[in-house]
Amino acid sequence: MNPKIQNLLFNIEKVIIGKSGVIQRVIAALLCGGHVLIEDVPGTGKTRLAAALSGSVGGVFNRIQLTPDVLPQDITGFNMLNPETKQFEFKHGAAYCNFLLADEINRASPKVQSGLLEIMDERQISVDGHTYAVPAPFMTLATCNPIETYGTYHLPEAQMDRFLVRLTLGYLTHEEEIQLLDNQYHENKKISPVITAKDCLELQEDAKKTFCHLTIRSYILNIVNATRNNEAIALGVSPRGSMGLYAFAKASAYINGREYVVPNDVTDNAVSVLAHRIILSPKGRGFYGNQQTAIEDILSKISLPQGEWRELA
Numbered sequence: 298m299n300p301k302i303q304n305l306l307f308n309i310e311k312v313i314i315g316k317s318g319v320i321q322r323v324i325a326a327l328l329c330g331g332h333v334l335i336e337d338v339p340g341t342g343k344t345r346l347a348a349a350l351s352g353s354v355g356g357v358f359n360r361i362q363l364t365p366d367v368l369p370q371d372i373t374g375f376n377m378l379n380p381e382t383k384q385f386e387f388k389h390g391a392a393y394c395n396f397l398l399a400d401e402i403n404r405a406s407p408k409v410q411s412g413l414l415e416i417m418d419e420r421q422i423s424v425d426g427h428t429y430a431v432p433a434p435f436m437t438l439a440t441c442n443p444i445e446t447y448g449t450y451h452l453p454e455a456q457m458d459r460f461l462v463r464l465t466l467g468y469l470t471h472e473e474e475i476q477l478l479d480n481q482y483h484e485n486k487k488i489s490p491v492i493t494a495k496d497c498l499e500l501q502e503d504a505k506k507t508f509c510h511l512t513i514r515s516y517i518l519n520i521v522n523a524t525r526n527n528e529a530i531a532l533g534v535s536p537r538g539s540m541g542l543y544a545f546a547k548a549s550a551y552i553n554g555r556e557y558v559v560p561n562d563v564t565d566n567a568v569s570v571l572a573h574r575i576i577l578s579p580k581g582r583g584f585y586g587n588q589q590t591a592i593e594d595i596l597s598k599i600s601l602p603q604g605e606w607r608e609l610a
Contacts (some may be wrong), residue, residue: 315473331461347438356395365404369412463573529581
């Protein structure tokens with residue numbers, strides 16, 4: 298494992314206990330330049346994980362608590378008349394940062410959610426005919442409570458497709474929660490940056506260089522095509538989804554210290570990258586119950602590719 302990634306992982310684990318696998322996926326999303334949706338019940342550490350990642354990387358971190366009264370310009374920014382110069386000046390919104398925590402994103406109105414689409418996909422903000430690029434690296438970390446429905450709005454498919462991965466933290470084991478109780482009173486929970494924004498951009502470029510054999514690329518497309526030709530699935534995975542799984546597999550391999558992708562880099566992450574991008578048909582909802590089970594069933598029916606995965610000299 299790259300020492301910088303190892304330091305990043307250890308730093309986040311100071312405040313997030315027992316979730317090494319989830320933390321690695323968040324770091325992989327960062328290496329891909331992707332966005333993360335953390336969907337779980339209250340109190341499991343969603344917001345703390347997002348804050349821990351941003352606090353571990355030197356950069357600008359902004360948080361916006363999304364409620365029904367939030368306006369799109371609170372995220373994108375707005376033009377304001379300067380009474381002294383008599384000129385309009387642009388005031389940046391919350392999205393002008395390296396790490397944007399969109400807390401409880403499903404409480405924002407559809408108008409506000411649509412304001413995030415351009416920012417997440419194109420890394421830019423358009424206001425009154427002018428375009429402003431957000432700083433690099435840029436990452437949106439959104440939290441969502443899947444249980445509560447009162448006062449919430451459904452996330453549209455276009456919004457969901459822009460999230461590289463959807464993750465859940467889940468509850469801790471008995472031993473891990475004992476450790477959490479001890480840490481609550483005996484440890485300083487503040488963390489400091491261990492890598493810079495420039496380091497992050499360099500890691501992103503290194504991760505892109507990870508070799509992925511043609512057979513594994515075909516395996517990724519076999520999985521994606523299986524979602525598009527399934528009567529239990531009304532909407533299959535988009536091309537953005539196949540590109541996301543490809544990039545995520547390369548980042549996963551890089552985190553694990555390999556210069557090449559193996560099939561498990563795909564299968565271990567396919568549910569996190571693809572499940573939130575599909576819509577089940579009425580038959581599929583009755584047969585599978587949820588999107589995760591549908592992707593797991595598809596994976597079980599496609600044979601793992603066999604071969605040598607290193608790049609030949």
